Amino acid sequence: MENKTVNVIGAGLAGSEAAYQLAIAGFQVNLYEMRPLVQTGAHTTDYFAELICSNSLGSNLSDRAAGVLKNELRRLRSLLMQVADEFELPAGGALAVDRDLFSEKVTRILSTHPNIKIYREEVKEIPSTPTIIASGPLTSSALSQSI
Numbered sequence: 001m002e003n004k005t006v007n008v009i010g011a012g013l014a015g016s017e018a019a020y021q022l023a024i025a026g027f028q029v030n031l032y033e034m035r036p037l038v039q040t041g042a043h044t045t046d047y048f049a050e051l052i053c054s055n056s057l058g059s060n061l062s063d064r065a066a067g068v069l070k071n072e073l074r075r076l077r078s079l080l081m082q083v084a085d086e087f088e089l090p091a092g093g094a095l096a097v098d099r100d101l102f103s104e105k106v107t108r109i110l111s112t113h114p115n116i117k118i119y120r121e122e123v124k125e126i127p128s129t130p131t132i133i134a135s136g137p138l139t140s141s142a143l144s145q146s147i
């Protein structure tokens with residue numbers, strides 16, 4: 001492949017998984033996360049994959065749509081599912097996790113992966129090189145304008 005570097009904007013839930021999957025597939029990843037320099041109105045830590053509000057990831061039952069999706073993610077070796085299963089808390093048929101242990105471990109794995117370079121900065125414009133935008137519902141206003 002000609003260009004094996006991919007930018008990922010946002011180390012939330014989607015961006016953390018995307019960065020990890022790219023990295024284990026052999027891509028070089030530039031992972032941009034604006035927290036803690038620029039905060040959103042809802043996140044409270046500087047961890048990657050922070051769960052805001054509820055610590056439940058929804059149904060874990062294999063006869064529910066959300067449960068089927070989780071099993072598919074497990075088969076695809078999802079990092080977030082591996083870590084969620086490790087820090088699962090009792091929650092009936094739902095998959096709830098210890099939010100701090102979950103996010104701290106995702107942060108540690110991504111921060112120490114040799115194929116991932118972390119940039120703690122706000123991206124204000126869509127880069128011209130291959131990029132996944134995973135800045136979520138609380139995308140900063142400058143990047144929103146650019147999008």
Ligand SMILES: Cc1cc2nc3c(=O)[nH]c(=O)nc-3n(C[C@H](O)[C@H](O)[C@H](O)COP(=O)(O)OP(=O)(O)OC[C@H]3O[C@@H](n4cnc5c(N)ncnc54)[C@H](O)[C@@H]3O)c2cc1C
Nearest residue numbers: 010012013014033034042053054122123135136139140143
């Ligand atoms: C107030 C609120 C409460 C919510 N409560 C729930 C809930 O209880 N349960 C639920 O399932 N969902 C909830 N959601 C939806 C929740 O946001 C999504 O489920 C989930 O976080 C989306 O994941 P994501 O990876 O798309 O975005 P996020 O997890 O938000 O990750 C995006 C990341 O991008 C970073 N970022 C943004 N702009 C830039 C930029 N310009 N440069 C660099 N980094 C940037 C952010 O700091 C963030 O870390 C809530 C949303 C809001 C706004």
